[in-house]
Amino acid sequence: MLSLTQKLGKRVRFAKVSASDTCLRIYMKLSAAEKLRRLYNQFSSDDHVLIVINADPDAISSAMALKRLLWREVAGVTISNINVVERPDNLAMIRLLRVALIHINEIDESRFNRFVIVDSQPDHHEAFAKYTPDVIIDHHPDTGVQASFLDIRPKYGATASIMTEYLRAARIKPSAKLATALFYAIKTDTDNFKRQTTIEDVRSFQFLYRHANIHLARKIERSDLKLDFLKYFKRALEHKHMRKGMVFAHLGQVMNPDVCVLIADFFMRINSVNWSIVSGLCDKTLVLVLRNDGIRENAGKVAKESFGLIGPAGGHESMARAEIPLADLKHVVDYKNDKKLLNWIVNMIEKKTGKK
Numbered sequence: 001m002l003s004l005t006q007k008l009g010k011r012v013r014f015a016k017v018s019a020s021d022t023c024l025r026i027y028m029k030l031s032a033a034e035k036l037r038r039l040y041n042q043f044s045s046d047d048h049v050l051i052v053i054n055a056d057p058d059a060i061s062s063a064m065a066l067k068r069l070l071w072r073e074v075a076g077v078t079i080s081n082i083n084v085v086e087r088p089d090n091l092a093m094i095r096l097l098r099v100a101l102i103h104i105n106e107i108d109e110s111r112f113n114r115f116v117i118v119d120s121q122p123d124h125h126e127a128f129a130k131y132t133p134d135v136i137i138d139h140h141p142d143t144g145v146q147a148s149f150l151d152i153r154p155k156y157g158a159t160a161s162i163m164t165e166y167l168r169a170a171r172i173k174p175s176a177k178l179a180t181a182l183f184y185a186i187k188t189d190t191d192n193f194k195r196q197t198t199i200e201d202v203r204s205f206q207f208l209y210r211h212a213n214i215h216l217a218r219k220i221e222r223s224d225l226k227l228d229f230l231k232y233f234k235r236a237l238e239h240k241h242m243r244k245g246m247v248f249a250h251l252g253q254v255m256n257p258d259v260c261v262l263i264a265d266f267f268m269r270i271n272s273v274n275w276s277i278v279s280g281l282c283d284k285t286l287v288l289v290l291r292n293d294g295i296r297e298n299a300g301k302v303a304k305e306s307f308g309l310i311g312p313a314g315g316h317e318s319m320a321r322a323e324i325p326l327a328d329l330k331h332v333v334d335y336k337n338d339k340k341l342l343n344w345i346v347n348m349i350e351k352k353t354g355k356k
């Protein structure tokens with residue numbers, strides 16, 4: 001393993017970690033205007049800036065906000081994603097808000113002289129390791145990273161909230177697209193304010209609400225399907241097994257187990273359904289997604305008790321998952337036979353939920 005300073009590489013301006021380094025970190029006590037001034041101090045008009053992100057709504061919108069802040073302040077800003085964007089809502093966001101993203105493999109780093117990471121820190125992903133970021137703005141727990149400008153606020157629900165504060169400090173009225181992106185990012189990162197949220201997140205959200213296009217945000221939010229998922233819905237509807245408020249479906253071979261999650265959640269929308277168990281085969285593993293209403297029973301417990309002996313299984317009251325290697329499953333059931341496998345799953349779960 002490389003040490004952090006090794007990872008940060010050659011251009012180490014602040015390599016020495018000492019107590020005085022903490023003064024480089026920007027803390028809450030500075031005013032928004034002062035933070036903005038220090039951020040702008042990092043850049044000059046002939047800079048070519050590369051913002052590197054692990055693209056999700058928060059990272060994308062934060063990069064868009066920084067690009068807006070640097071408009072006419074630098075020679076150019078490029079946003080580059082280290083990951084491949086696959087989630088349908090993220091793809092919808094990029095398409096509808098016309099976000100220009102270039103995958104990291106297509107970037108010629110020598111064209112850039114300033115590097116920024118938003119909504120992540122270098123330790124989060126090995127792809128960040130080859131950059132020495134000049135600026136890091138993030139809301140994840142502080143990994144002790146060094147950079148010329150750091151604004152890490154772990155209490156915040158989203159980096160988008162931090163970026164909104166910078167826009168407001170700069171008196172920039174965000175375009176509908178930018179506001180929608182930031183608005184949607186706060187919604188997703190806080191899971192609609194059900195997860196870690198500060199009053200600052202709420203304030204940013206209220207501000208963005210006034211500028212965002214709510215219809216666009218709703219379309220993005222609802223785009224959780226890909227066209228080729230529909231065949232799995234068809235299979236699930238045709239071969240589902242329903243009994244006493246429990247619905248089971250086995251999808252057979254799936255490209256991506258996310259589709260099990262979508263269909264399990266879909267069945268939970270039926271008013272008379274309390275349990276939904278959807279499975280699929282992917283990467284030589286049987287993936288089981290369990291959902292329940294979280295009132296009477298515990299999905300995590302049922303997953304663990306039913307399948308824990310043959311593979312990793314567990315979760316919360318209402319959501320759980322089990323992953324059974326096919327190499328182990330073959331001793332228990334003929335998994336190539338969809339019907340037999342579904343029966344086996346029904347049996348294993350009914351035993352534990354007392355429905356048998």
Ligand SMILES: [Mn+2]
Nearest residue numbers: 058119159189
């Ligand atoms: Mn985030």
